[in-house]
Amino acid sequence: MELNGIVQSLENKSILVTVFVEKILRVQPDIKQLFLLLRPADTSCAVQRLHNDVTGKEVFRELRKKYGHGFDSFISKKVTPLFGDVSLENLGIKDYVLRKKMHEELDIVANFAATTNFDERYNVALDVNTLGAKHVLDFANNCENLKMILHISTAYINTGETPGVILEEPFDINQTMKENSKFLDIEEERKLAQERLNELKAAQVSKNQETTSMKVLGLQRNVPVVIARPTIVSSTYKDPFPGWIEGVKYVLYNCWSSTSKLPVLRTGWLPSCFGSATYFHLIQSA
Numbered sequence: 001m002e003l004n005g006i007v008q009s010l011e012n013k014s015i016l017v018t019v020f021v022e023k024i025l026r027v028q029p030d031i032k033q034l035f036l037l038l039r040p041a042d043t044s045c046a047v048q049r050l051h052n053d054v055t056g057k058e059v060f061r062e063l064r065k066k067y068g069h070g071f072d073s074f075i076s077k078k079v080t081p082l083f084g085d086v087s088l089e090n091l092g093i094k095d096y097v098l099r100k101k102m103h104e105e106l107d108i109v110a111n112f113a114a115t116t117n118f119d120e121r122y123n124v125a126l127d128v129n130t131l132g133a134k135h136v137l138d139f140a141n142n143c144e145n146l147k148m149i150l151h152i153s154t155a156y157i158n159t160g161e162t163p164g165v166i167l168e169e170p171f172d173i174n175q176t177m178k179e180n181s182k183f184l185d186i187e188e189e190r191k192l193a194q195e196r197l198n199e200l201k202a203a204q205v206s207k208n209q210e211t212t213s214m215k216v217l218g219l220q221r222n223v224p225v226v227i228a229r230p231t232i233v234s235s236t237y238k239d240p241f242p243g244w245i246e247g248v249k250y251v252l253y254n255c256w257s258s259t260s261k262l263p264v265l266r267t268g269w270l271p272s273c274f275g276s277a278t279y280f281h282l283i284q285s286a
Contacts, residue, residue: 013107050081062240086132
């Protein structure tokens with residue numbers, strides 16, 4: 001599908017997102033509703049967090065220019081901020097009425113939430129990156145009119161065990177990631193599912209209980225799932241303007257400017273940089 005087709009497909013749609021708000025609102029202002037999941041950080045309400053940590057950022061300046069004094073009204077109409085956490089069941093959304101509304105209205109679930117710290121605590125990485133994806137899928141499976149799940153996952157991260165260039169190739173149906181691991185035995189998986197189903201029938205559970213139990217045993221995907229695999233997430237290239245990035249995400253030691261010998265992270269001023277004070281003094285004196 002061409003870009004125009006993608007933009008058109010978002011018209012009058014309700015989408016659950018964790019980021020990407022500015023892009024969606026800029027290319028498709030006729031979207032019906034964005035449900036923005038925000039992790040609670042302090043005692044501020046979700047609307048304050050939306051203003052302080054999202055729409056108040058520099059990246060929204062083009063939208064602010066476009067809507068002028070009507071910007072806040074536009075955001076209020078299009079974006080519903082809510083506190084939650086992908087590492088928790090039901091995405092940490094405690095309000096049952098709100099969850100029911102989302103299950104009824106959502107057309108697309110877009111999951112960008114992840115921790116990309118290379119030295120992250122194992123339990124945190126597991127909760128967010130692994131169980132988080134499961135919780136998003138569980139939530140999406142309860143949506144009545146869902147058209148698509150979009151999952152963003154950076155590629156080429158786990159390179160510690162295999163030397164050389166790692167190509168991202170399709171797996172065989174019974175292949176696992178590690179070469180020294182046992183291959184996935186489809187027949188054993190099928191046997192496990194049948195045994196569980198027999199247990200449920202013997203217990204004479206209801207059809208709904210049977211369905212719920214089998215979903216817990218193995219995740220079902222009843223809607224199209226799109227997995228996008230960017231190699232790295234860095235600053236903006238062109239839109240809404242070149243060079244924007246929220247904080248210094250990576251130090252690119254091998255990416256040097258031909259004139260300044262400094263890492264090229266973005267256009268404009270670099271607010272901070274790692275290095276020797278003596279070295280920078282020599283640059284200033286040159």
